[in-house]
Amino acid sequence: MALLKTVASILILSVTALAGSPDFVFMRSSLAKKAGFTVHQFNTQLLSAQKRDLEQYEPQEHACPMDLKVKAHNIFDHLLEASSLKHNYAMLNITPALVVLCDEGNKIGLGDGAGTRHDVTEVAEGLLNYLSTEENIAAVLAHEIAHSTRFHFDRLELRLDLGNVEQEADTVSLSILRNAGYSPEIALTALKKIEPALGPASQQIVPRIVSLQKQLQHL
Numbered sequence: 001m002a003l004l005k006t007v008a009s010i011l012i013l014s015v016t017a018l019a020g021s022p023d024f025v026f027m028r029s030s031l032a033k034k035a036g037f038t039v040h041q042f043n044t045q046l047l048s049a050q051k052r053d054l055e056q057y058e059p060q061e062h063a064c065p066m067d068l069k070v071k072a073h074n075i076f077d078h079l080l081e082a083s084s085l086k087h088n089y090a091m092l093n094i095t096p097a098l099v100v101l102c103d104e105g106n107k108i109g110l111g112d113g114a115g116t117r118h119d120v121t122e123v124a125e126g127l128l129n130y131l132s133t134e135e136n137i138a139a140v141l142a143h144e145i146a147h148s149t150r151f152h153f154d155r156l157e158l159r160l161d162l163g164n165v166e167q168e169a170d171t172v173s174l175s176i177l178r179n180a181g182y183s184p185e186i187a188l189t190a191l192k193k194i195e196p197a198l199g200p201a202s203q204q205i206v207p208r209i210v211s212l213q214k215q216l217q218h219l
């Protein structure tokens with residue numbers, strides 16, 4: 001029921017034209033291509049279709065250092081337990097998944113390092129290496145899980161008004177991190193770590209840093 005309530009609340013949002021704003025963690029372009037990026041009706045049939053997609057999905061993880069992959073999956077699983085996502089998808093017999101993209105190694109720039117499509121989160125080896133600490137990785141993965149809990153990808157497909165999905169995901173990530181036993185402050189630490197590596201694209205990050213600073217002051 002929680003999922004249906006969430007869906008209902010999302011559909012109440014006003015529909016406006018989507019202003020395409022690139023985001024460093026929302027979606028990898030290659031992922032969007034793999035997804036076919038078609039418009040679906042937002043209902044349980046869609047979620048069933050996603051499960052089929054996942055079963056057919058063959059990520060190239062063979063070149064990934066095992067310790068890095070295990071580390072990322074452990075953090076992801078821990079964060080899932082602390083979010084509503086696992087429970088909501090479990091009702092639909094869907095298991096949220098993390099794919100660590102190691103075949104492209106460090107060639108992936110930070111500007112294209114992580115993304116979420118429905119119940120599948122992708123993160124690049126290059127980004128994991130750059131983030132380096134468990135806390136930084138947890139912060140980025142919590143942000144991605146937050147996109148899933150708010151159905152941002154699906155809303156994008158439906159051309160719903162997304163508002164500021166990045167700041168919304170940052171806000172949701174704070175509760176996920178806290179529920180998982182991390183300090184919410186690490187969301188800010190990770191963004192500050194990423195910002196200088198983005199070059200001109202760091203302009204997108206600055207408002208998120210400011211917003212997080214304000215929110216953390218009031219926690």
Ligand SMILES: [Zn+2]
Pocket residue numbers: 023025026143147165166169
């Ligand atoms: Zn994002």
